């Protein structure tokens with residue numbers, strides 16, 4: 001068995017029966033031997049010793065496809081580290097991704113999860129995706145509108161695509177002028193307006209905010225998605241807690257912070273074994289040392305149960321659970 005210590009961020013004592021690190025060219029040959037696809041493992045909960053894994057980290061590189069005075073279209077390999085890519089873009093004068101600074105993981109998985117932070121998400125930058133379709137045994141190029149990106153979701157999480165489509169290249173359209181996005185209150189409060197037109201300054205501000213809120217290691221970031229509610233559901237919740245924060249969504253629904261629901265259910269610092277609801281940010285579950293997959297699973301279920309009993313809301317995990325025995 002191969003230990004997964006360097007291949008996931010929760011620090012669990014888990015391993016895999018085989019680990020493939022193919023180049024893009026080697027994927028057609030190897031894809032069918034692997035059960036799961038991973039990048040850097042920063043959004044997974046491995047639930048034991050796993051069947052064979054294909055890790056995309058060896059798929060590297062980028063090329064400019066198109067360029068004008070105002071925009072650039074760049075194709076970047078799925079295995080590139082996301083934060084290094086954001087830095088590379090800023091250094092080249094390609095803008096838009098600054099608020100997504102310091103999100104762990106790979107470029108390929110950034111599309112799978114439609115990563116987002118501080119008022120920005122990946123979706124508007126995506127032009128197309130290239131990858132290997134295991135079922136069709138063919139390379140495919142999918143334009144952005146077919147990838148169904150929405151809040152922490154894409155087609156690549158759906159049946160028929162998840163673990164069947166290996167993203168190898170991602171094309172992004174970025175701006176050559178920098179317009180800081182300061183819509184998020186935490187960012188607005190921290191930013192010195194005079195300096196806000198320097199992209200590196202904004203990058204550093206975002207990094208600083210993140211490091212205050214997130215544990216340095218032993219987590220997978222936000223463990224649950226923020227629930228999206230209808231107006232009637234929000235009103236029902238407001239009867240229980242009129243002060244509940246919420247954000248209006250463009251489609252008329254409302255997003256409420258899962259962290260608030262967990263906090264107000266009294267779960268900050270709640271612990272099962274070495275798995276803990278993080279004190280500074282209760283949306284994060286953290287490994288306090290020697291947590292096991294079962295402790296994480298039990299904690300996740302307990303948080304869901306207590307939030308359901310307190311608020312009547314089902315929290316959906318943002319983190320993907322990788323079962324030791326994959327069910328079809």
Ligand SMILES: Cc1cc2nc3c(=O)[nH]c(=O)nc-3n(C[C@H](O)[C@H](O)[C@H](O)COP(=O)(O)OP(=O)(O)OC[C@H]3O[C@@H](n4cnc5c(N)ncnc54)[C@H](O)[C@@H]3O)c2cc1C
Nearest residue numbers: 038039040041042043104105106108109115116167220221
């Ligand atoms: C401390 C911390 C902070 C975080 N903060 C944020 C945040 O602010 N915003 C946010 O959105 N996320 C955040 N995350 C979550 C995580 O960083 C992202 O989801 C990231 O995109 C995961 O990348 P990865 O390469 O580690 O993916 P993995 O965890 O390896 O995989 C995630 C999923 O994508 C699939 N996958 C991975 N690569 C491919 C591929 N090439 N083709 C097809 N499927 C693939 C996997 O099968 C799995 O389902 C955070 C995580 C941590 C640990």
